[in-house]
Amino acid sequence: MAHEAAAGSRPVPPVGGWRRDVELPSERGASRLVMDELLEQLGLHGWSPTDIFGIHLAAEEAIVNAIVHGNKLDPAKTVHVSCQVSPELARIEVTDAGPGFDPASIPDCTLEERLEVPSGRGVMLMRSFMTRIEYNAKGNGVVLEKRREPQAD
Amino acid sequence: MSDHRRIAASKVGEVTVVRFVDKKILEEASIQELGAELFGLVEQLNRRSIVLNFTDVEFLSSAALGKLITLDRKVKAAKGRLKMSNIRPEILEVFQITKLNKVFDIRKDEAEAIAAFQ
Numbered sequence: 001m002a003h004e005a006a007a008g009s010r011p012v013p014p015v016g017g018w019r020r021d022v023e024l025p026s027e028r029g030a031s032r033l034v035m036d037e038l039l040e041q042l043g044l045h046g047w048s049p050t051d052i053f054g055i056h057l058a059a060e061e062a063i064v065n066a067i068v069h070g071n072k073l074d075p076a077k078t079v080h081v082s083c084q085v086s087p088e089l090a091r092i093e094v095t096d097a098g099p100g101f102d103p104a105s106i107p108d109c110t111l112e113e114r115l116e117v118p119s120g121r122g123v124m125l126m127r128s129f130m131t132r133i134e135y136n137a138k139g140n141g142v143v144l145e146k147r148r149e150p151q152a153d
Numbered sequence: 154m155s156d157h158r159r160i161a162a163s164k165v166g167e168v169t170v171v172r173f174v175d176k177k178i179l180e181e182a183s184i185q186e187l188g189a190e191l192f193g194l195v196e197q198l199n200r201r202s203i204v205l206n207f208t209d210v211e212f213l214s215s216a217a218l219g220k221l222i223t224l225d226r227k228v229k230a231a232k233g234r235l236k237m238s239n240i241r242p243e244i245l246e247v248f249q250i251t252k253l254n255k256v257f258d259i260r261k262d263e264a265e266a267i268a269a270f271q
Contacts, residue, residue, distance in 0.1 A: 064214070116256060118222040
């Protein structure tokens with residue numbers, strides 16, 4: 001009887017948690033193609049519903065911005081989304097094929113005179129709900145990171 | 154009048170109470186519809202006392218916030234009053250981060266919101 005090599009016969013959880021890279025079409029609603037799985041993985045890795053809400057909101061805002069403002073809904077362009085989830089870290093990188101923008105150019109939506117302007121809140125929500133957000137130099141890519149608070153004993 | 158797809162509107166005395174059909178308010182197309190239906194309450198149906206009851210809403214995006222801000226402005230411009238109630242803590246945090254809690258009249262529950270019109 002021939003012995004089969006054991007390698008690969010048993011599924012091993014990937015080191016560093018779950019990862020997924022996807023190319024999204026520049027269509028409204030395309031975030032759904034990765035979001036359901038991201039939310040499921042956050043739950044499987046023990047993230048709280050409150051944390052999941054914040055990560056969901058930040059990721060949704062980043063992807064919508066990339067599709068609508070970055071790629072301007074151009075069907076020839078895609079948005080690259082790279083996700084990584086472990087019990088300690090959720091990291092979502094969103095890169096569009098647009099020319100980029102200067103995130104410092106967004107006016108502060110909480111200024112008294114801008115409170116009733118109906119747009120321009122996405123980036124502020126990303127910053128508030130995540131531990132760190134960072135745009136690349138070109139301004140067409142953003143990294144969102146949330147680190148899990150150490151659990152109290 | 155009841156051809157709403159995104160909201161369910163009922164009347165309690167003179168107050169129009171609105172509940173949301175979608176648990177997650179984030180799809181662009183449904184947000185556009187939601188906006189049109191909410192604005193229609195003020196502009197077509199001349200409702201001037203409105204409560205938005207968020208009890209069924211688990212998630213909303215910044216695009217949805219935009220519709221709420223525009224609705225609030227339309228109601229105020231028509232000399233009406235808009236109140237919001239039953240907002241879960243995560244969404245309340247969104248309102249606090251964006252300081253919209255200073256713009257919107259937020260009440261604990263529907264009964265308190267309705268009573269505030271008296």
